[in-house]
Amino acid sequence: MKPTMDHLLISMATTIGTKIIPEMPETSYALGDAKMVAALAVLLAQEVDRAADVLVRENAAIRALFARAAEMPVGPLRAQLAQAAVTTDANLRVSVLEAANAELRALLIDLHALAEAREANWAVRLDYRIWMILKQGAQDRMLVLPSM
Amino acid sequence: MLTPDEITRLAQHLADHLGAKHLHVSNVRRFHGGASRETYGLDVEVDGIPRGLIVRRDPADSLIDTERALEFAAYRSFADSPVPVPLAICLVEDSGIIGAPYFVMERIDGGQAESAFNSEAYGEHRTAIGTQFFTHLGQIAAVDAAASPLAQVTGMPDAATCWSDQLAVWEKVITDDAVEPQPIAMAAIRWLKRTPPPPPQRLSIVHGDYRNGNVLHDLAGRLIAVLDWEMAHIGDAHEDLAWALDPMWNLQDGEGRAAGLILRADAIALWEQESGLGFDAAAFVWWEMFATLKGLGIWISAARAFIDGKNDDPILALSGTFPLARANLLLTERLTQGLRALP
Numbered sequence: 001m002k003p004t005m006d007h008l009l010i011s012m013a014t015t016i017g018t019k020i021i022p023e024m025p026e027t028s029y030a031l032g033d034a035k036m037v038a039a040l041a042v043l044l045a046q047e048v049d050r051a052a053d054v055l056v057r058e059n060a061a062i063r064a065l066f067a068r069a070a071e072m073p074v075g076p077l078r079a080q081l082a083q084a085a086v087t088t089d090a091n092l093r094v095s096v097l098e099a100a101n102a103e104l105r106a107l108l109i110d111l112h113a114l115a116e117a118r119e120a121n122w123a124v125r126l127d128y129r130i131w132m133i134l135k136q137g138a139q140d141r142m143l144v145l146p147s148m
Numbered sequence: 149m150l151t152p153d154e155i156t157r158l159a160q161h162l163a164d165h166l167g168a169k170h171l172h173v174s175n176v177r178r179f180h181g182g183a184s185r186e187t188y189g190l191d192v193e194v195d196g197i198p199r200g201l202i203v204r205r206d207p208a209d210s211l212i213d214t215e216r217a218l219e220f221a222a223y224r225s226f227a228d229s230p231v232p233v234p235l236a237i238c239l240v241e242d243s244g245i246i247g248a249p250y251f252v253m254e255r256i257d258g259g260q261a262e263s264a265f266n267s268e269a270y271g272e273h274r275t276a277i278g279t280q281f282f283t284h285l286g287q288i289a290a291v292d293a294a295a296s297p298l299a300q301v302t303g304m305p306d307a308a309t310c311w312s313d314q315l316a317v318w319e320k321v322i323t324d325d326a327v328e329p330q331p332i333a334m335a336a337i338r339w340l341k342r343t344p345p346p347p348p349q350r351l352s353i354v355h356g357d358y359r360n361g362n363v364l365h366d367l368a369g370r371l372i373a374v375l376d377w378e379m380a381h382i383g384d385a386h387e388d389l390a391w392a393l394d395p396m397w398n399l400q401d402g403e404g405r406a407a408g409l410i411l412r413a414d415a416i417a418l419w420e421q422e423s424g425l426g427f428d429a430a431a432f433v434w435w436e437m438f439a440t441l442k443g444l445g446i447w448i449s450a451a452r453a454f455i456d457g458k459n460d461d462p463i464l465a466l467s468g469t470f471p472l473a474r475a476n477l478l479l480t481e482r483l484t485q486g487l488r489a490l491p
Contacts, residue, residue: 029149032180036462043469098328105329112335121490128489134332135484138477145470147267147400 009045013038013146035148042146054140055097059089061133062104068129069111072122077114080107108133150176150188150203154246158203159192161245162252165238168194185216185378189255200255202234206248217241218301220251222377225296225353230287232256232373256373259364264397269360270409273369278409279418280371281363285392286422288374289352289385298353302381307347310383315340315438318445325445325452332476333448335483336441345434348384349425356380358388359397360407386428389419390435396443396474437482444475 003011016038024031067085070078084107089100108130115126150158155173163171175191185204192199206216216239223236235254243249262269270277294304305313315337322333356379364373391397392407393415399408406415416427451468453459 027177029178029180033462036466040462040466040469043466047469102328105331109329109331109334112331113338116335116338125490128487130331131480131484131487134335135480138332138473138480141473142477143470143473145265145400145474148263148265 005048006045009041009048013041013045016041039146039148043143046143050140051094052092052097054137055094055101056089056092058133058137058140059097059100059104061136062108063087065129065133066104066107066111069126072126073120074111074114077107077111081111149178150205150246157245161240162192162201162238163194166194170195185219185250200257201237202253202255203246203250204253205246205250215301216249216251218298218380219378221297221301222353222355222380223253225291225298225380226288226374229291231284231291232371233377234373234375256364258366259372260367261362261364261375262360262399264360265400267400269399270365273365273367274409276369277365277371278405278407278415281392281407281409282415282418283422284363284371284374285355285358285388286419286425288355288358288388289419289423289425291353293351293353293382296353298380299382304351305382307351310348310351311345311434311438312341314381314383314387314442318438318442321445321449322441325449327452327455330444330448332479332483333441333444336437336444336479339483340434340438340441343434345384345386345431346428348386349428351382352385352423352425354381354383354385354388356388356391358392359394360399360409361397384431384435385423385425386431386435387438389416389427390432390439391442393436394439394443395478396440396471437479440475440478440482444472444479447472447475
C-alpha cells in the first residue's frame, strides 16, 4: 500500500495552500508563484491517473476512423490513412502515446479539411465522425480549476 | 527583479524626464501576474513630493508578444476620458537603462485586481462592478479611434479586413508555437475564414484583453482603473465584447452571467448605450468564436515559452493545462452546435 500519485499531488497542494502560503508576506512575488504551483498540483492530480487511458482510447478511435476513411474517395490521403490505421502504440508510456497521438492528429487535420471541402454524404458523415472524436477528446482532457 | 544599479539609472532618467532636482526611489517591488511585461511598483519622492509609479519592463519572454509603444499609446488615448486609466509618463526604448525597454506610468493606489478564476471576486459589489465594467467597455468603443494616439502607432485598418487581420495574427501564433497538432483550432480557423463577419459599424479602439483580472476595484464597489492594454488595436468593438464575455473570464460563474458579473442582456444594453453601437448578434457569433481561438493562441504560446525554457514562470506552465483544455472544449461545443449525423 502506498499513496497514489493524485493523493500525493493533492497533499502537496494542500501543504502549499495551508502551511506555506499563510507564512508568506502578501507583497512577496513568490506568493503568486506559490499559488500557481499549488493550482498546478491540483490539475496534475486530475491528469496523472487518466492520461494514458485518454490517449489509448483516442488513438484507437482515430485509427478505426482512418481505416474506414481509407475506403472512401479521399484521393491522395488514402495511402497515408491506410498506413496510419494499422500503426500501434509501442508501449503505454505517456510520452510514447502522445507522440503517436500527435502523428494521428496531424493526419486527422488533413482528413477533416478534406471532408469539409466535399458535399457528398460520405464526407458529411466523415466530418461528423471526426467531430465526435474531437469532442470526446476535448471532454476527456477537461480539468477542474480550483478557485484562485 | 530590478538590480540596485538599474534602480539608480532609472531614478536618474526619471529625474531628467520630470525635470526634478532631487528624486529618490524606494520600496521597489515586483507585482505578480504581469503576463506580457514585468510590472514593478515604486515609491518616488520628486523634489520632496511623494508619487507612486509603475514601471513596465519587457521580459525575456511573455504570454503575449507586444510592443511597448503600442501599450503606451493606448494609455495616452484614454487620458481625460471617462475610462479610468493611469497617467502614462514616459516611454523608454533604450535597453541601456534597466536592461530592456520600459515605460512608466502613475500608480493607482487602493485598488485590487481580481483573478478571473476567483469565484468569490467582488463579493457584494459584483453587480456594481459589472455595471461599471460594461459601461467602460462601451466608452472605450466610443472614443474617436482615428484621432487617438494609438492610431498614430498602429495606423487605421481597413474596416473590411479588420477581422482577417486579427485572425491572421492568431493563426500565426498557433501555427508557430503549437508543440503538437491542434485539430480543433485548425477547424475553428477554417470556420472563421468560411464565415467572415460583416464590417464593423465603425472602427473603434479595441482593448484586446478586457476582462476580470485587468481592472482594479477599490473594494467598495468602484472600478478605478482599466489596465493591461498591451494587445490594444483598432478594429471591431464586438471583438472586445466577445472577449469580455468569454466563459474563461467569468469568475467560474455557473449562472451564465456576463463576465460572471451581471445579466448578459444588461451588459449588452450598457455597452450599446455607451458605445453608440448596435449589437449585431450574427457578427457576435463570429467574434465569440474568434475570442476563444485567440485565448487558445495565448495559452499555446505561453506553454511553448515554458517548454522551451525561455520563461519558467509557473503561470506559463499553468496556461498549457486548464485554459488550453477549456478553450478546446468550448470551441468544440460551438463548432458542433447543430451538427447531426446523417442516417
